[in-house]
Amino acid sequence: MPRPVVITRPAAQAGELASLVAALGREAVLFPLLEIHPLPDPAPLQAALAALERYALVAFVSPNAIDAAFAARPMWPAGMTLAVVGEGSRMALARHGVTDGNATILRPLDSRRSDSEGLLAALDKSLLPGKEVLIIRGENGRELLADALRAAGARVTTVAAYRRSAPVPEAGQFAQLVRLIESSCDWIVTSSEAMRNLVEIVGQAGGEGAVAKMQQQHLLLPHARIAESARLMGFMNITETGSGDEGLLAALQSRP
Template sequence: MQNCHILITRPEPENTLSCERLTALGAQPITLPMLEIKALDSPADKAKIQSQIFNIDEFHYVIFVSKNAARLAADWLDTCWPMLPEKVHWIGIGQGTTQTLINEGIPALSNPGNTSEALLEWMKPVKMTDQKVLIVRGIGGRTTLGDKLEEKGAKVSYLSLYERKKPEYKAQTFFMLPDIDLIWVTSGDNLINLSEYTEQYKPDWKTLPILTPSLRVNQQAINMGWINALCADGADDNSLLKATEFYIGK
């Protein structure tokens, strides 16, 4: 991994953390976030979120779809619940999200996989009829998880804590970057924004190896013209590092 130039496109603060870890391993990370995460902070949004958080003890399952969802929800829970309700099952999608919850003092469980599909497979034996489920996410997230749980009889609600925005970059940003050996993407939205900028400023990047977090996003990358898309089976640093080492060692 020595001196390997890796483009890190995940949003902050994870981008900085990934770059620090890669630097410690001798790689040369290049930071270029392709998503901005903005917490919902209008008075109306805050009032709605607070109301939902105060009622969180009504749910049998609370599922967090990302580290950002976990981090922001933890702040709200600290404000509204000095002691967490005991009968709620807290679940994180992916090891990174689950570990974020645990670090925040929330006793979360997770399935061995890293996607909504893997979580649904893990929960197949669980009786969901009339179980109340709260999915904590950003505005406009995928509905696959909620739809499938409703098919099993669950009563699903959503708590949106943030919105995703496309960062604004000028052409100069791309022309000043060094040569890239490998790219990390960690979500479908991340990939879409990267692809749009790549087509505009760096079309040759489409030939570079690009690590994706799941089979779904990997297929999405292939469909968008990335000819060397590789699945890392996770958006966390450990999964991406393992895939990076495998690729470099080939």
């Protein structure tokens, strides 16, 4: 029997990928390792979105940032220049009706670098001095993108659009996790924060022995930085995939 595929994305983002996994004839198991919450005070986000026309570039750090921003302002000015860090974010824009046909969407040229570094490599920094740039992200996001754009001469505003937290599993979820660890699964983990939460929750469920068993599971990771985090946590059975669902599915299809 094919191994189950454990999808650890936030619950609201996992359904489409689960359907695609099922279409491959694989069992999709949802076990979210991050929860996404609205901000307690949406006023800063709303103020930034009310002034979109002032920005020469609006950059999103994740699909969550896109969903939160379009929930706050569903209709955006036509012809804006937007930037995303990966294929998942490009697809999130498309779900809100924004495509290469009605906007300029900048993104990493190398699908293996779906991060701020990859986006920075794709930007023409000679066009940035004096330009207003808005970065929409989660709370406590990395400063690398904002710092690099400021160093290039841009006037950068960052605004949080959502809050991340680790889930608090119920007793039944701990039991489910132990069963998954006892079997052989393919685990899709799409952020370093989720990797850290996984190790923490596994330790709560079964202690060091469970963590040791989890470290033997196969991980599908869409980014080199996540893979490096996993290796530092003791995981070695790792497949680095391309960006977005397409890369994850291709990696699954290449395995028996």
